Amino acid sequence: MPIHLHPTRTALRRSALWALLASSALASAAPAPDVATAAQCAVGSYRMADGGSLDIGPGATAEQLRWRLPDGRTGQLQARGHRRWASTLGWTDRADGHTVQLPACGSTTIRFDGQRGQRIALVQTDTRFVSGGVTLAGRLTLPPGNGQVPIVVLVHGAEHDAALPTYSLQREFAAAGIGVFAYDKRGTGDSGGRYTQNYLTLANDAIHAARQARRLAGARAGRLGYQGGSQGGWVAPLAARIEPVDFVIVSFGLAVSPLDEDREAIAYDMARAGVSADDTAKAMEVADASAAIVGSGFTDGFTQMAAVKARYGHLPWFKAVRGNISGYLLATPEATVRVDGPRLLEGVPADYDPLPVLEHLDVPQLWLLAGQDRDAPPGQTLQRLARLQRDGRPIQTAVFPDADHGMYNFERDAAGERVSTRQPDGYLRLMQDFILARPLAASYGAAKLAAGPRSTPP
Known part of the structure; x- marks a missing residue:
């Protein structure tokens, strides 16, 4: 998420x-x-x-x-x-x-x-580098040999976990002949500083990570780019706009703001519950109240949210409202939200619109979206990306129709909850082909490629 x-x-x-x-x-x-x-x-x-x-x-x-x-x-x-x-x-x-x-x-x-x-005798080099006065822990993983290889820098989502011990893509990409640079997000693992969700700060960290990756790889460094998952889908394009790279991959990320994400997630909740268009419009009042609370810095908007609960809380569709930010606000007492909300969303530009960055980004991009994503529904993002494709931006998209957020297929347990079973066939292969500048196939597993003006990155 x-x-x-x-x-x-x-x-x-x-x-x-x-x-x-x-x-x-x-x-x-x-x-x-x-x-x-x-x-x-x-x-x-x-x-x-x-x-x-x-x-x-x-x-x-x-x-x-x-x-x-x-x-x-x-x-x-x-x-x-x-x-x-x-x-x-x-x-x-x-x-x-x-x-x-x-x-x-x-x-x-x-x-x-x-x-x-x-x-496989992967070549790993642990390192430290400085970004914005903070020392971050990173690792370059290269495939065996001495030849030049593309390098991909892995950009975090919103998770608090350290990347170095947990990101399997470090090895999976390297096993396919791709160099990988991973690093612990500031405030996690062996990296210093305070955890933040400020996109500009995180984009600068990614830029310094890319510089360190190129320096360490030396003569082996070929094309270099980013792969960002979830929140990294806001960060990686911003980093590429500030300091251009050769490619960007966004996995289960968004081309809309966090507040728009919340609205779209509620609409998805209503569609899954079979709710009418009229009641879906009423559910959007929850998103409006959430936006008021967040926009005030968690000091106002609570009366508005209480009024929405009073009007609709007894109706059958209301219990299906989950959203993203709204889910937290509905489930948490006001007193707790006033104290914890500013910390949980510290640094998050909730109304951040990534479109101006994407409109002026000439870096070839591959966007991989999950068709069953409850946390980041891809509908509006796909519409925006299609418009950018028509305008000549070098963007390609693929939707894995059965995947949830994180790009995981799932089954349901006895309580009806989703339990992940695997990642979709073709997901890793598509990213590898794009990074290696191979001609891309028309489909990868159940996903079909919606190509922009270029079929491969230069």
């Missing part, structure tokens, strides 16, 4: 460690300390006997791991004996039948469902 204010399942997933899994029978076991050590030793990318790659990354706890395949399939691993680990489907607690035999510490051989793989 671009602004993390209420604990949806998406927010829990992106906050790293899935508290829901931690409370399950699978995660509640207390393995021996050597299990955690084995897990740490196994983290890496592996070239399998069939030529494909397998990523092993940290799991929900120090004693768990997560495997990922390039087609988006994934599962969480739990120790089941000497170096043998069993898997559960996606972020569910349901066994999926996959088994992994991990390498011993110091070894390079892995087996996934009996197929042998060898660890």
Whole structure:
């Protein structure tokens, strides 16, 4: 979710460690300390006997791991004996039948469902760099060899988690021949400073990260660009407008303001609930009240919100209103909002309109959107991007129709809540093709490419 204010399942997933899994029978076991050590030793990318790659990354706890395949399939691993680990489907607690035999510490051989793989000798360089007087922790990951490769800088969403231990794209891109620079957002992990959601500050951090990536990569640095997820979809284009790069990828981000995002999320809630157009218009009064509260710095607008609740709170459709900012305001007592709201939205330009930046951005862009995104519905964003395409901006879009925010396909549990199962087929491959400047296919999995004036970045 671009602004993390209420604990949806998406927010829990992106906050790293899935508290829901931690409370399950699978995660509640207390393995021996050597299990955690084995897990740490196994983290890496592996070239399998069939030529494909397998990523092993940290799991929900120090004693768990997560495997990922390039087609988006994934599962969480739990120790089941000497170096043998069993898997559960996606972020569910349901066994999926996959088994992994991990390498011993110091070894390079892995087996996934009996197929042998060898660890890829990725070249990683940890570093520190300064942005706006704050020292940030970063890491450059390069594929093996000495040849020139494109470099992608990973730009954060709104999560408070550190990127360096959790971003699997560091290894997944590098395994495909792409250099990757990741860094802990200010105020997270090993980076200094205070956490912020100020887009200009974060864009400057991204610019300094790109400079550091190019410096460290040296002669190996080819084309360089950004990949920004969620809130990073506001930050990465802004950074590219200030200091041009060779490409920008936006994943499940928006071309509208945070307040417009809230309105569109409420409209999505109403559509899913089968609410009439008349009642949907009434639901927008919630968004109006939310905008008044946020616009006042959480000092005014509460009477307006109370009046909306009094008028409509008893009606069946009202309980379906979730929104983004509005969901937090509806669920939280006024006294708490007055105290916590300014901190939660500190630095966020809630009425920030990214369109002026995008109208003047000549950097080739790839926008990847999730068709079932509850937190950042893509409708208005797609309309704006289509208009920019017609005006000649170098923008391409693809919608993965079955994915929710974070680009995750899902199933529903017994309570009707969404539980992520995998990333959609084609998502990683499309990003890799774009970064590597390969000709793009017409479709990737269930997503069809809506091409702008250029089919590949220069």
